[in-house]
Amino acid sequence: MSEDLESLGFSLVEEDQADKADTEEEVAQEVVEKAVKKPAKGKKKSKKADDYDTHSDDAIKHYLREIQRTTLLTAEEERELARRISQGDMGARDKMIESNLRLVVKIAKRYMNRGLPFLDLIEEGNMGLIKAVERFKLSKGCRFSTYATWWIRQSIERALVNQSRTIRLPVHVSDDINKLSKISRELVHSLNREPQVEEVAEAMGVDVSYVRRLMTLLKKTYSIEHPMGENSDYSLIDTIEDSNTINPSTLIEGLDKYAHINQWLEGLSESEREILTLRFGLDDRDPQTLDTIGRRFNVTRERIRQIEAKSLEKLRRIMEETENGADETE
Incomplete structure (x- = not known):
C-alpha cells in the first residue's frame, strides 16, 4: 500500500x-x-x-x-x-x-x-x-x-x-453570502453538477436577481489576484470556487471516501493523476495554481483547467462505480 x-x-x-x-x-x-x-x-x-x-x-x-x-x-x-x-x-x-x-x-x-x-x-x-x-x-x-x-x-x-476581504459587508449580507456558499455546495453534492442560479435562488428562497448580486459582490470582496504570501504564486482566486468545474473538496467530502483516493486515482492517466495531485496538494504539499502547473506541462492555464474538469468528472464516475460495487457485495 x-x-x-x-x-x-x-x-x-x-x-x-x-x-x-x-x-x-x-x-x-x-x-x-x-x-x-x-x-x-x-x-x-x-x-x-x-x-x-x-x-x-x-x-x-x-x-x-x-x-x-x-x-x-x-x-x-x-x-x-x-x-x-x-x-x-x-x-x-x-x-x-x-x-x-x-x-x-x-x-x-x-x-x-x-x-x-x-x-x-x-x-x-x-x-x-x-x-x-x-x-x-x-x-x-x-x-x-x-x-x-x-x-x-x-x-x-x-x-x-x-480575513482577506477588501470590502467590509453588513452582517446580514455576509450571512447571505455564507448561506449562498453552503447551499451551492449542498446542491453540487445532491445534483452531481454545478447548480444553476435559478436552483440556488429557489433553495435560498430569494429572487434570482438577488443571488446574482450576491455572486457579484462575493467576487468583488476579494483581491483575487493578490498573492497570499511573499514570493508566492498561490493567489486568492485559486481558493474561490469555480462555477464551471466540480469542487474537489465537495466531491471528496461529500462521498466521504478520502482514504481510498489512491485507488481511484489509479483509474486516471498518468498526466491526469499528476495534475490533480499538484492542483489539490494530494502529495501533502501546498496546492499549485493553474498557471504554475501550466508552465510545468508547457500548456496554457485554460488547458490545465479543462484537463482538471475532465479528470474530476472521470474520478467521480470511478468513485460511484466503486461505491456501487461495494453495495452489491454486501
Whole structure:
C-alpha cells in the first residue's frame, strides 16, 4: 500500500517520524523567527511593538511546550480511540484531539506570513482537527493523520480567504453570502453538477436577481489576484470556487471516501493523476495554481483547467462505480 501511495506522490511520513525531525527546540526556533518579524535595517521598534513581539514569542513557546508533553498514538491506540469515539466517548474524542495537536502546528507553519498570526493559524487548524475527529471512521482504512491533514488545511485556507476581504459587508449580507456558499455546495453534492442560479435562488428562497448580486459582490470582496504570501504564486482566486468545474473538496467530502483516493486515482492517466495531485496538494504539499502547473506541462492555464474538469468528472464516475460495487457485495 505504501509503495502505491508513494508512486502517486503522496507523503507517507508518519506522524511519529515527522515528530523526530521537528523537535520542540527546532520548531520553536523556526516558528518564533518567522512569526516575530525583525525591524527593517536602520529602524527601531517602538517599546509597544517590542512588548507585543515578546508576548507573542512567549505564547508560542508556551504552547509548543504544552503540546510536546502529549504522547503520540500508535496505530492500535488510534483504532481503539476511533471505536470509542463512534460510541460517544467524549474522553476518547479529547484524547484523539490532544494527540494530534502537533500535526496542526506542522501544517500551520506552511501558511505563516500570509496575513494571519501563527497562533490564529493554529486555532483555525485545531477547528479542522476537531471536524476530522468527529467524522473519522475505522472503515476508511488509513491513519488518522492522513485523513485529518485535509480538514486542517481546508480550515486554515478558508480563514485566510475570509480575513482577506477588501470590502467590509453588513452582517446580514455576509450571512447571505455564507448561506449562498453552503447551499451551492449542498446542491453540487445532491445534483452531481454545478447548480444553476435559478436552483440556488429557489433553495435560498430569494429572487434570482438577488443571488446574482450576491455572486457579484462575493467576487468583488476579494483581491483575487493578490498573492497570499511573499514570493508566492498561490493567489486568492485559486481558493474561490469555480462555477464551471466540480469542487474537489465537495466531491471528496461529500462521498466521504478520502482514504481510498489512491485507488481511484489509479483509474486516471498518468498526466491526469499528476495534475490533480499538484492542483489539490494530494502529495501533502501546498496546492499549485493553474498557471504554475501550466508552465510545468508547457500548456496554457485554460488547458490545465479543462484537463482538471475532465479528470474530476472521470474520478467521480470511478468513485460511484466503486461505491456501487461495494453495495452489491454486501
